[in-house]
Amino acid sequence: MSAIESASFDLHRLDRLAACDSAVHRLDPRVKVLITLAFLVCVVSFDKYAIAGLLPFALFLTLIIGLAGIPSGFILNRLLLAAPLALLIGLFNPVYDHQPLMRLGTLAIAGGWLSLLSLMLRFCLTVGVVLALIATTGFNAVCRALEQLGMPSVLAVQLLLLYRYLFVLVEEGLRLNRARALRSFQGRGLGIRACGFLLGSLLLRTLDRSQRIHLAMRCRGFDGTIRTRNPLRLNGRDVLILAIALAALLAMRVFDGPLLLGRFVTGLLAS
Amino acid sequence: MHMADALLSPAVGGTFWAATAGATAWCAKKVQRELDDRKVPLMGVLGAFVFAAQMINFTLPGTGSSGHIGGGMLLAILLGPHAAFLTIASVLVVQALFFADGGLLALGCNIFNLGFFPCFLAYPLLYKPLAGSGQNHKRIVAGALLAAIVGLQLGAVAVVAETVLSGISALPLQPFLWAMLPIHLAIGLVEGVITATVVLFVRQARPEILDCAAGGWAPGARPIAKVLTALAVAAMLTGGVFSWFASALPDGLEWSIEQASGKGEPVAPTEGIHGLFAGVQEKIALLPGYAFRTGDQQAVGETVAHQAGPTAWPAVDPGTSVAGLVGGGLTLLLTIGLALLFRKRRAIA
Numbered sequence: 001m002s003a004i005e006s007a008s009f010d011l012h013r014l015d016r017l018a019a020c021d022s023a024v025h026r027l028d029p030r031v032k033v034l035i036t037l038a039f040l041v042c043v044v045s046f047d048k049y050a051i052a053g054l055l056p057f058a059l060f061l062t063l064i065i066g067l068a069g070i071p072s073g074f075i076l077n078r079l080l081l082a083a084p085l086a087l088l089i090g091l092f093n094p095v096y097d098h099q100p101l102m103r104l105g106t107l108a109i110a111g112g113w114l115s116l117l118s119l120m121l122r123f124c125l126t127v128g129v130v131l132a133l134i135a136t137t138g139f140n141a142v143c144r145a146l147e148q149l150g151m152p153s154v155l156a157v158q159l160l161l162l163y164r165y166l167f168v169l170v171e172e173g174l175r176l177n178r179a180r181a182l183r184s185f186q187g188r189g190l191g192i193r194a195c196g197f198l199l200g201s202l203l204l205r206t207l208d209r210s211q212r213i214h215l216a217m218r219c220r221g222f223d224g225t226i227r228t229r230n231p232l233r234l235n236g237r238d239v240l241i242l243a244i245a246l247a248a249l250l251a252m253r254v255f256d257g258p259l260l261l262g263r264f265v266t267g268l269l270a271s
Numbered sequence: 272m273h274m275a276d277a278l279l280s281p282a283v284g285g286t287f288w289a290a291t292a293g294a295t296a297w298c299a300k301k302v303q304r305e306l307d308d309r310k311v312p313l314m315g316v317l318g319a320f321v322f323a324a325q326m327i328n329f330t331l332p333g334t335g336s337s338g339h340i341g342g343g344m345l346l347a348i349l350l351g352p353h354a355a356f357l358t359i360a361s362v363l364v365v366q367a368l369f370f371a372d373g374g375l376l377a378l379g380c381n382i383f384n385l386g387f388f389p390c391f392l393a394y395p396l397l398y399k400p401l402a403g404s405g406q407n408h409k410r411i412v413a414g415a416l417l418a419a420i421v422g423l424q425l426g427a428v429a430v431v432a433e434t435v436l437s438g439i440s441a442l443p444l445q446p447f448l449w450a451m452l453p454i455h456l457a458i459g460l461v462e463g464v465i466t467a468t469v470v471l472f473v474r475q476a477r478p479e480i481l482d483c484a485a486g487g488w489a490p491g492a493r494p495i496a497k498v499l500t501a502l503a504v505a506a507m508l509t510g511g512v513f514s515w516f517a518s519a520l521p522d523g524l525e526w527s528i529e530q531a532s533g534k535g536e537p538v539a540p541t542e543g544i545h546g547l548f549a550g551v552q553e554k555i556a557l558l559p560g561y562a563f564r565t566g567d568q569q570a571v572g573e574t575v576a577h578q579a580g581p582t583a584w585p586a587v588d589p590g591t592s593v594a595g596l597v598g599g600g601l602t603l604l605l606t607i608g609l610a611l612l613f614r615k616r617r618a619i620a
């Protein structure tokens with residue numbers, strides 16, 4: 001299965017996960033979006049050699065994923081699929097950065113290796129938290145939250161429509177691709193020209209579809225906004241959890257927890 | 272190529288977020304004012320079309336490898352710049368949320384790189400004048416090719432600039448640029464050919480689509496200058512505002528500037544950019560202190576300040592290293608333990 005095919009499979013999987021129920025799922029989507037953004041800013045604002053300081057964030061993320069009941073294998077799988085690109089850029093760090101930064105006995109470790117490790121850790125955390133957000137909230141709720149937080153409503157409608165037709169059109173694209181592959185012998189007809197015509201006819205079909213959708217929406221009184229039955233409502237529990245989570249993130253950013261813990265433990269061992 | 276959150280510093284990410292938010296709001300206003308509500312479902316479905324189109328691969332002649340369409344330039348030709356910008360933005364949001372391509376903080380950079388350049392520079396300044404009224408095949412092909420190539424090259428330069436300014440990756444400017452530009456030249460060439468093929472097909476089958484799709488926006492008119500100045504002002508303002516936070520929380524930009532000046536590497540182009548930013552940051556920053564820095568980071572900063580030489584950079588106290596290692600190891604164990612615990616609980620349930 002090609003990467004993009006498995007990606008479309010994952011779309012369904014993420015949708016199903018978002019329909020589950022847990023304490024994290026029940027939180028207001030705006031709260032989850034804000035916590036995610038705070039998490040990202042905190043992680044990204046560490047300096048390039050930070051490793052130990054990032055680990056409490058991994059703990060935080062694991063806690064959320066665990067509480068939400070998302071299978072960790074799924075998240076790890078996605079991380080592995082997306083990792084090569086970050087690794088490709090990160091591998092240049094040891095090449096260009098030879099400053100010894102850390103000493104383990106006689107072994108000096110160059111800054112490049114530390115920053116590579118830090119970069120991969122950052123990558124896992126930033127990708128993981130976004131996957132956790134979407135797997136516990138669902139795309140529609142994230143869009144509504146973003147709209148309430150100030151995104152233009154045209155873009156919100158655009159995102160909702162895109163998502164609605166993503167499943168339909170991706171299936172159609174895969175079908176076209178399979179049909180062409182089955183009819184092709186010795187690689188004939190797989191070139192750029194045939195592909196252009198195939199895309200052109202898919203495009204024409206898509207435009208006709210959009211025309212039909214437009215008429216159907218007009219018939220049902222569409223005026224440019226999508227209305228939902230139950231508006232988002234913040235309750236006290238949401239606000240409390242938001243405050244606690246933000247405070248925890250800030251504390252993890254300001255205090256180097258692992259260093260304090262390590263000092264404590266080595267202090268105990270030394271005494 | 273998509274920027275990733277992991278490669279980004281908060282100052283760079285925030286600046287591009289602000290610029291992109293401004294451009295998005297402006298485009299949203301424009302599209303709403305057009306009052307053509309046919310465009311609403313059209314944009315949505317064409318966004319989904321981009322994903323579907325990327326499912327259809329083609330083999331590249333001579334190389335044996337395969338590629339697929341990016342779709343940015345095609346959207347600009349079909350929808351016009353404003354609607355296309357919003358559609359590209361929505362495509363990138365879905366990619367960031369579901370496919371781990373890029374990330375939420377990098378979204379500003381990605382929308383700017385892949386949306387702004389094709390929609391507001393390559394399309395109005397290259398494609399429109401070259402393709403003209405769309406009667407001539409050769410002119411359409413030339414316009415699509417050139418616009419796709421230039422759009423992607425600008426995007427690649429922006430990716431390099433964002434990465435180098437963020438300073439998380441140690442890649443120096445010049446080799447990175449030399450690697451990115453030829454690759455994106457090839458990608459742009461392929462993108463241009465496939466875009467032109469699709470446009471020609473549509474023109475032959477249903478010419479009215481191209482006529483009505485991209486009406487109304489005169490190339491080279493004043494708006495573009497206005498937008499550019501507005502964006503530049505917004506970027507500088509937010510860059511200044513964000514650099515307050517950036518200087519309070521030690522970030523990659525600051526470190527890379529320190530590193531560039533500390534190491535004294537003879538990379539002239541970066542020196543200019545870094546120097547400029549350092550100067551701007553020094554002038555604008557209201558909070559130049561290190562309020563949030565913990566003790567050992569301050570120590571590193573101080574030693575750098577004390578002995579400004581090539582060896583000055585990392586002065587690490589071995590006691591701190593050991594404590595950091597022990598503490599980090601314990602935190603890691605705790606994380607893995609927690610994950611295993613949750614796993615077991617789910618297995619029972």
